[in-house]
Amino acid sequence: MRPARLGPAVLTVSSLLFLITACGSSQGGTSAEGTLSVVASTNVYGGIASAVGGPGVEVTSIIDDPSADPHSFEANARTQLAVSKADVVVENGGGYDDFLDTLISSTGTDATVVNAVDVSGRSAAAEAAGEQLNEHVWYDFPTVEKVAGAIAAALGKADPGGAGGYSANAAAFTRRIDGLIAAEEQARPATQGVGVVVTEPVPGYLLDALGAVDRTPREFSAAIEEGGDVSPSVLRQTLDLFSSGQVSALVYNEQTTGPQTDQVVDAAKRAGVAVVPVAETLPAGEDYVAWMQRNLDAVVAALST
Numbered sequence: 001m002r003p004a005r006l007g008p009a010v011l012t013v014s015s016l017l018f019l020i021t022a023c024g025s026s027q028g029g030t031s032a033e034g035t036l037s038v039v040a041s042t043n044v045y046g047g048i049a050s051a052v053g054g055p056g057v058e059v060t061s062i063i064d065d066p067s068a069d070p071h072s073f074e075a076n077a078r079t080q081l082a083v084s085k086a087d088v089v090v091e092n093g094g095g096y097d098d099f100l101d102t103l104i105s106s107t108g109t110d111a112t113v114v115n116a117v118d119v120s121g122r123s124a125a126a127e128a129a130g131e132q133l134n135e136h137v138w139y140d141f142p143t144v145e146k147v148a149g150a151i152a153a154a155l156g157k158a159d160p161g162g163a164g165g166y167s168a169n170a171a172a173f174t175r176r177i178d179g180l181i182a183a184e185e186q187a188r189p190a191t192q193g194v195g196v197v198v199t200e201p202v203p204g205y206l207l208d209a210l211g212a213v214d215r216t217p218r219e220f221s222a223a224i225e226e227g228g229d230v231s232p233s234v235l236r237q238t239l240d241l242f243s244s245g246q247v248s249a250l251v252y253n254e255q256t257t258g259p260q261t262d263q264v265v266d267a268a269k270r271a272g273v274a275v276v277p278v279a280e281t282l283p284a285g286e287d288y289v290a291w292m293q294r295n296l297d298a299v300v301a302a303l304s305t
């Protein structure tokens with residue numbers, strides 16, 4: 001079980017005290033006079049925070065390197081400084097970015113923490129279903145809408161004068177996410193019940209929303225995600241899914257590749273199964289909604305063939 005996180009409501013008082021101190025002494029955590037500072041664990045959450053905060057909010061994403069694996073990231077002095085100065089911290093939670101929890105406690109930051117997994121309510125749902133939580137909640141569009149709302153609330157607490165603007169930005173962002181949800185629903189008649197293999201459950205919520213059936217052996221995706229090796233029999237079982245025509249697509253995490261995932265990608269290609277790469281970080285220069293639209297289009301195209 002994960003430790004409980006203090007919600008935004010609990011942190012209101014300390015945030016206010018902090019602002020008062022900052023104004024009186026100019027020795028606050030804010031990075032510059034009147035500028036709010038947000039630290040996000042990955043540039044996915046950084047992108048969402050930028051959309052909600054607008055140009056006046058400074059956003060630092062700790063992980064933005066497409067070649068880095070957030071599951072195995074270790075923080076350095078630069079990230080420690082950013083967290084210590086933050087007004088709002090946005091993390092995935094669910095064990096995904098534990099390094100940020102460590103930084104939050106070691107720096108003693110007063111920042112309001114927005115934890116996407118907590119906001120999602122997915123932990124309780126997974127527990128009730130007797131399943132393990134899929135922590136990749138940024139592929140879950142209803143959760144992303146809730147995260148945007150929570151970020152707006154956290155920014156509004158740190159900067160009450162700007163609260164209306166943050167809410168309006170979150171509402172505009174949410175309308176764009178509604179468009180993605182509508183696109184999922186529209187695609188569903190063609191994707192419902194179609195078999196798929198994933199090297200890691202990165203886009204699991206998106207596949208669920210499309211009604212796709214994940215036929216990946218559980219031991220396979222668990223081993224890949226943990227960076228371990230898959231037993232020869234489980235690997236064989238996975239490769240057989242392609243040759244036997246049980247799946248229409250392979251969705252693989254291009255950030256955690258290795259000899260075994262390469263073998264799986266090769267086998268899928270040989271069998272004429274569509275191969276769709278997905279990632280855990282936002283590609284440079286792309287915005288969250290555009291990126292997800294592209295992911296969704298690619299997965300739908302693969303499943304509909």
Ligand SMILES: [Zn+2]
Binds near residue numbers: 071136200202280
């Ligand atoms: Zn992952």
